[in-house]
Amino acid sequence: MIEVAVDLGDRSYPVLVGKGVRSELSAVIPNGVRRVAVITQPGIGVEVDPGLPVEHFEIPDGEAAKDLTTIGSLCSSMAQSGFTRNDLVVGVGGGVVTDIAGFTAAVYHRGIRFVTVPTTLLGQIDAAIGGKTGVNLPEGKNLVGAFWQPSAVLCDTETLETLPPREYRSGMGELAKYNFLGGGALHELPLDERVAASVKIKADIVAADEREGGKRALLNYGHTLAHALETAGTYDMRHGEAVAVGLIYAAEVAHLLGRIDADRVAEHYRVLEAYELSNSLPENADHEQLLDLFSRDKKALDGVTFVLDGPSGPEVVVGVDRGVLAEALEKMP
Ligand SMILES: NC(=O)c1ccc[n+]([C@@H]2O[C@H](COP(=O)([O-])OP(=O)(O)OC[C@H]3O[C@@H](n4cnc5c(N)ncnc54)[C@H](O)[C@@H]3O)[C@@H](O)[C@H]2O)c1
Numbered sequence: 001m002i003e004v005a006v007d008l009g010d011r012s013y014p015v016l017v018g019k020g021v022r023s024e025l026s027a028v029i030p031n032g033v034r035r036v037a038v039i040t041q042p043g044i045g046v047e048v049d050p051g052l053p054v055e056h057f058e059i060p061d062g063e064a065a066k067d068l069t070t071i072g073s074l075c076s077s078m079a080q081s082g083f084t085r086n087d088l089v090v091g092v093g094g095g096v097v098t099d100i101a102g103f104t105a106a107v108y109h110r111g112i113r114f115v116t117v118p119t120t121l122l123g124q125i126d127a128a129i130g131g132k133t134g135v136n137l138p139e140g141k142n143l144v145g146a147f148w149q150p151s152a153v154l155c156d157t158e159t160l161e162t163l164p165p166r167e168y169r170s171g172m173g174e175l176a177k178y179n180f181l182g183g184g185a186l187h188e189l190p191l192d193e194r195v196a197a198s199v200k201i202k203a204d205i206v207a208a209d210e211r212e213g214g215k216r217a218l219l220n221y222g223h224t225l226a227h228a229l230e231t232a233g234t235y236d237m238r239h240g241e242a243v244a245v246g247l248i249y250a251a252e253v254a255h256l257l258g259r260i261d262a263d264r265v266a267e268h269y270r271v272l273e274a275y276e277l278s279n280s281l282p283e284n285a286d287h288e289q290l291l292d293l294f295s296r297d298k299k300a301l302d303g304v305t306f307v308l309d310g311p312s313g314p315e316v317v318v319g320v321d322r323g324v325l326a327e328a329l330e331k332m333p
C-alpha cells in the first residue's frame with residue numbers, strides 16, 4: 001500500500017493506493033461517526049465494510065444522473081433514514097459517483113464528512129482527488145458544486161480489474177497528461193506506482209492552489225481541445241480519449257509558437273503510443289466549429305486560453321492566435 005498526503009492544513013487527508021486498500025475503510029472513518037451511507041451505482045459491485053451500521057443508496061449509471069434531482073432525492077432518502085450531522089457518506093464508483101457523493105456530503109445538514117472509494121482509473125488519478133464536487137445543469141457541465149474535501153480516499157487498484165476496456169483507456173488519457181506535469185516516464189511504472197505518482201502530482205498542485213486561482217489550471221493540460229470535442233456532442237469519445245488527442249494538439253500549438261522543439265512534440269506522440277491511445281482527431285472533425293468552441297470554453301477568461309508546454313514546463317497562455325490554432329488543427333493526424 002502506498003500512502004499519499006493531500007496537504008491542506010486542518011483539512012489534510014490521506015490517499016491510500018494499492019490492491020485491496022478498500023479493506024482500510026473502517027480505519028479511516030473519522031471519530032464520532034455512527035452510521036454510514038454508501039452511495040454507488042448498480043453494476044459496480046464493489047463491496048465495502050465500514051465496520052459500522054450501513055445503508056446503501058444506488059443512483060443510476062451515466063452522466064445524465066449527475067444533476068440536482070439526484071442530489072435532492074439522495075438527501076431526502078438520507079433524511080428519511082435519519083442520517084445526522086455525525087454520519088458519513090462513502091462514495092463507491094467512478095467520477096460520476098464521487099462527484100455526486102461529495103456534493104451530497106457538502107450540502108446535507110450543511111456539510112457532513114465523506115470518504116471515497118474511486119473504482120475507475122480516471123476517478124483514482126483525478127476525479128476523487130482535490131475536493132471538487134458537483135453536478136451538471138441543462139446549461140452546462142459541473143455548473144453547481146462545492147469545494148468539499150474528503151476525510152480519506154481509497155484507490156483500490158483491484159477494483160479496476162472489472163473496468164470495461166474503454167473506461168480503462170479513458171483513464172489512460174488523463175494518466176498521459178501527468179507524464180508532462182512532472183511525472184516523467186510514468187508509463188514505465190507498475191500500475192499501483194503509476195496511480196500513486198499521478199495522485200501525488202495532483203495532490204501537490206491542489207495543496208498549492210485548492211480553489212483553482214492559479215496553478216491548478218495546469219491540470220487542464222490537453223483539455224481545451226477535449227472540452228471542444230465533448231461540447232460539439234457529435235464525436236464518440238470518452239473524456240480521457242479526448243484529452244489524449246488534446247495533448248497532441250497542445251504540443252503542436254506550442255511547437256508552432258516556438259515554445260517547444262520537434263523532439264518534445266515527438267515525445268508527446270511516444271507517450272500516447274506507450275499507453276496505446278489514439279492521437280488523431282475524429283475523421284469528420286469540423287475545424288471551424290472547434291475553433292469557435294475554444295473561445296467559449298468556460299476556462300477562457302481573456303480570449304482563447306491554453307495550457308501549453310514550454311522551456312519551464314506547461315503553463316497557462318492567454319490569447320492564443322486563431323490562425324495558429326487553425327494551422328495546428330491542420331497538422332493533426
Ligand atoms: N471532481 C473532479 O475533480 C473531476 C475530475 C475529472 C472528472 N470528473 C467527473 O468524472 C466523471 C467521469 O468519471 P468516470 O470516467 O469515472 O465515469 P463514470 O463514473 O461514468 O464511470 C464509467 C462507467 O464505469 C462503470 N464502473 C465504474 N467502476 C467500475 C468497475 N470497477 N467495474 C466495472 N464498471 C465500473 C460506471 O458504472 C460507469 O458505467 C465526469 O462526470 C466528470 O465531470 C470530476
